[in-house]
Amino acid sequence: MKPLEVRNLTIQYLTYRGWVDVVSNVDLDIDDKTEILAVAGESGCGKTTLGLAIAGLLPSNARITSGYIKIYGKNTESSRVAVIFQDALTSLNPILTIGEQIAEIYVHHFSMTRSEALEEARRKLSEVGLPDSYVNKYPHELSGGERQRALIAMAIALKPELIVADEPTTALDVTTQAKVLKMLRSIVKNQSIPMVYITHDLALVAHVADRVAIMYAGQVVEYRDKYSLFNKPLHPYTRALLDSLPRVDVEVRELRAIKGEPPLPGVFAKGCRFNPRCPQVFDKCLVEEPGLRAVDNGLVRCHLYA
């Protein structure tokens, strides 16, 4: 059974404009226990909402209007999904030590005694590269990178079936970010906990992920393994995103910025949602919404590949 199967998922939010689509007809899979699936896109594309839905954490003003999410064939309520958010300081309890917060999990879920649980907490901390003396520290005594590590220790404590990491290193400095992501990747690979990695940073995707889903306006527009995607992006949006990235490794003389701005949720263009900004737009794009089609061992939502 697949670690993750998302089919035809549509999620709406209740706003002052009524119910609006935030995620539309999304199909995604994780086939392998050691796979990292990156969901990448700009703000407002629906990637965080998708992540919350996979974790079963949708807020009360959201509803799923079509499709389903299965984790090893089960629905989200009966699966163990761990979530790592961007801001570790708000995810941790400021008045409990790191050890107490991790131990709590073992006391509640595995009915361990407090001292057994603390022992287990020490082990988890060393797995994420923190000294075991950190069980006695409070969140404010830790640096940003250390807090994120503590959060990861908590996330893997329950032996989750799936991790959803939403921009886990966006608040960190680059050197810390590199360390935390390397560590996260090795946890996925060594402990066989598949991960949905949500980010806006395509350069990180290129190194952290195995497969990539690019989202635009609530839809997956391209879904391929990372080597083919970065080698030959197919969807005009993916190509435009890569062309608008400043780079460290090569001299970029001119950024080819995409004109316009991403649409607001629910206010999508007729036909293809990318058509107002697409450099290769043609008649069909204005009237007919493209479906996800299999192209070059992946899926692309674009009329160019009909």
Add this chain to the structure above:
Amino acid sequence: MHSDILVKAESLRKHYEVRSKLLKKIVGYVKAVDGVDLDVRKGEALGLVGESGSGKSTLGLLLAKLIEPTSGRYFFKGMDVTWSSPRILRGKIRVVFQDPYSALNPRLKIKDSLIEPLTTLKYNDREALEKASEYLKLVGLSREHLEVYPHMLSGGQRQRVIIARALITEPEFIVLDEPTSMLDVSTQAQILELLKNIKEEKEITYLFITHNLAVARYISDTIAIMFAGQIMEIGDKNTIFTKPLHPYTRNLLSAYPSPDPLKPWQPELPEDTGNTGKRNEQGCKYANRCMFRRDVCFRSTPELIEVEKDHRVRCHLYSA
């Protein structure tokens, strides 16, 4: 002094007092900027790169004359302006901050925000309004945007308005503090293009503060790498990216992934020693994290020395 040097800092320092809670006695200092020597040539874009806490924003505030230094001297166009009122600069130095959502007064129409900096200069209302629409056009917005309020604009559009407001006094020097770090990549690309074009068209000098080396590589002519209040390495953009010398610069560069999965991402990172997060106070500030540290690094502070033309490094490895 070269006549083409617009901005010159000489051992500029900004130390903030740390006071005890009860008696408010000074118990120490935060050395946000700790001895910066810097020349910015006219028409140049200097990229000031550093991680959080490096003092890059404080240096930006100093050079924008929004705060006064603890010591050191600041020359603008050859004139010592260290202690002079920012008024005498008359809009010649302007700032653009990171957050486009808090930099515009929500109760003012865009036109009012735009003409506000002109009120101290000699413009009548009609001229000011004309100028406002001229500068809106320059940043890719139109006349219609004069009458709208900030909440009706997107983040990218707001940042354009803020850039227009900075440009409207015809400054010679603009301090841009992370102007694109809150924007999405496609919007960031638009703003970076805009800033690059404006610089060429108006021959403005930029201090571009960023934590993002990729952005710095795109926009800058010269790159300064800052750590713990000091400039660790400064040089021509191509030199810094192809031949970085300071261990910190090399660590930073290696930590950046390329958007190409075939290029290995092998960050050379200092091993954790327990005090890697802390800066070393005596000697070289980077010594605690440095992979090449020696005894001398904990004893004496290296100077920023010229290793080749237009390339200076603060590291004992390169001091003869």
